[in-house]
Amino acid sequence: MTFNGILQIVFFMVVLLALVRPLGAFMARVFQRERTFLDPALGPVERFIYRLARINPDEEMDWKANAVAMLLFNVVGLFVVYALQRLQQYLPFNPQGLGAVTPDSSFNTAVSFASNTNWQGYGGETTMSYLTQMLGLTVQNFVSAATGMAVLALFIRGIARHSMKTLGNFWVDLTRSTLYILLPLAIVLALILVSQGVVQNLSPYTSVSLVEQTTDGQGAKVTEQIIAMGPAASQVAIKQLGTNGGGFFNVNSAHPLENPTPLSNFLEMLSIVLIAAALCYTFGVMVGDTRQGWALLAAMTIILVVLLAVATWSEQSGNPAFTKLGVDQHASALQAGGNMEGKEVRFGVVNSTIWATVTIAASNGSVNSMHDSYMPLGGMVTLVMMQLGEVVFGGVGSGLYGMLIFVIVAVFVAGLLVGRTPEYLGHKIESYEMKMASLLILIMPLTVLGLTALGLLMDAGKATIFNPGAHGFSEVLYLFTSQGNNNGSAFGGIGANTPFYNLTGGIAMLISRYWLAVPTLALAGSLVKKKLVPVSAGTLPTHTPLFIFWLIAVVIIVGALNFLPALALGPIVEHFMMVQ
């Protein structure tokens, strides 16, 4: 790793961690319905929404009512996105005259954006009208993220409260997350991105005459270049902040009009993990002990940094096959070096691997380099991070409630080892909680591995694999790992826009979002009823370095037990073939 590479990584981590406390404290105020500096501007909008939707913000609901509200809201949103895609040819803001999206692709995309996965089976600039991008995709970027944050807020209240029945009001948490957190950050970020060169307009694609004419695959003359346009900045800002990840253009943030400069890249990377990281502090504030939040953040950060180092080392080492051709892959003052297939010169290796690691960690799924072209171990890092269950930062909201499930498991296992009744923040962890937690941990690997096996058994699954050999297996594994964890990135070579992958992937995304969110709320509903257990000499402290490492161990052991055999068939065997 180069000196500047390390410097860029350190700079990134320092800026990120410095922002955790101010943003985390602000979000705690939002969830606790306290006054913020945005109230004068947004308070009237908030009250207007409550009045029109007939929401009583002071009414609290139990976990079941909240779960029903969350599910219905998502189902309605899903239908809107589906309908927009099917009808876009009749609707305005479609200067390219793009036709209706196919039913299976529309289903997959609707699920994808509602579930905060943002898997893209389609190419943005060749498929979606500006109206679909704005009213369908951008809206879901906001509300799917806000859904995750609302579920988290309800879950945290389940932990913070005792001897109660209600968790809060989903509608209020949804509205306040969107209005006070996502919208202001998105407006600011979008405008900074435009200042760097991200396009933001409603014009048709622009045609320019080339400086030197070229020829296409058939040898015909090409004298013009058609440059895709559109309201990109506004969508890029929220796709990063809301851990959505669905790009405006096909290649996502590798596209120079979506991510033109190193500064735009830095801010987009920061936005990927910013809210997820700050929510740890928010959690600490809401349970009345910020050390608890810092402990979770520490565990996440340690896993992230270790995997980031592996990915960066792997990519910076380059491709041995290129060296044999006389290609220079050494980093120097004149070039970034390393494996540059699928990477952009302005980002080089380091900014590509930081992005790859955080986008996978935070379940964002946007990319600024092509993961399919990563070296075997670099590619494996991205797989492993998803297979840990998207709890290292994870999606906004969903990542932290996923991590809190692991905390409950960690506390339980530790309790068994020393023979004490396990407890977490004053709640006894009993059989019902453990059943829900086990369910939450087992659903994901079952979905991912089951569907991967199905894809490899069926001709429809094997037909569109792009790369030969072990790498082709990794493409299928990556596809279902990504959709089964609501990540949304891809080993992009695989032809995923087929009825088979659109339907199976859609099912994986539905399961991984809603089958996890509902048991999570049920768990919160059970915790909130429990009497406060006072801290005693026998209580396991959950903010110490010992507990942090224990938590990391539990996360890694569960992930490794589930996925090591599958990884051995893909990236691991590919690595050994390469070094042979």
Added chain:
Amino acid sequence: MFLKSLRTSIITIVLFTVLTGFIYPLLVTGIAQILFPGKANGSMLMKDGKVIGSQLIGQAFSSPKYFWSRPSATSPFAYNAGASTGSNYGPLNPALLEATAKRVKDLKDADPQNTRPLPVDLVTASGSGLDPHISVAAALYQVPRVARSRSVTEETIKSLVDRYTDGRQLGILGEPRVNVLKLNVALDEMKSTSEAQ
């Protein structure tokens, strides 16, 4: 509970659609068009009143008198800015190694005397297929060929490369790089000014 929640869902979706799907992007578009009109519309490069490209989108060059951009995986022709894509070749894919070997050969055939090692970015396809930049090493590699084809000294070309080299942003972010389109346009202008003299 069900019907009440359903009604609330429908109303809130409509409200959020208006707010985040309509007002938000149009507000950002409006402000962007006032504050940064050039950037918001694609950072276009003009010459003689004609748009000749975007500063942010690469173009393909194949004549020896121009600097060549990185290989591009877009179809049906390289640097098709209407359909961005990377190659998505895995690192051990024989097709990747074949393509790379051909690019190495093409570059060497275009400049047989040049014995410097080939910078990796010049023989690998970018993620977007539209990368406007090459590394400084990749520009310097091509200096002798361009100088010879234009019958000017290597120093002249090298100073032009220096002028179109962008350093790390804020001194730390990203990688040093050369904008190929801007450099090539400058090469052509250099020719026309020297002819005018």
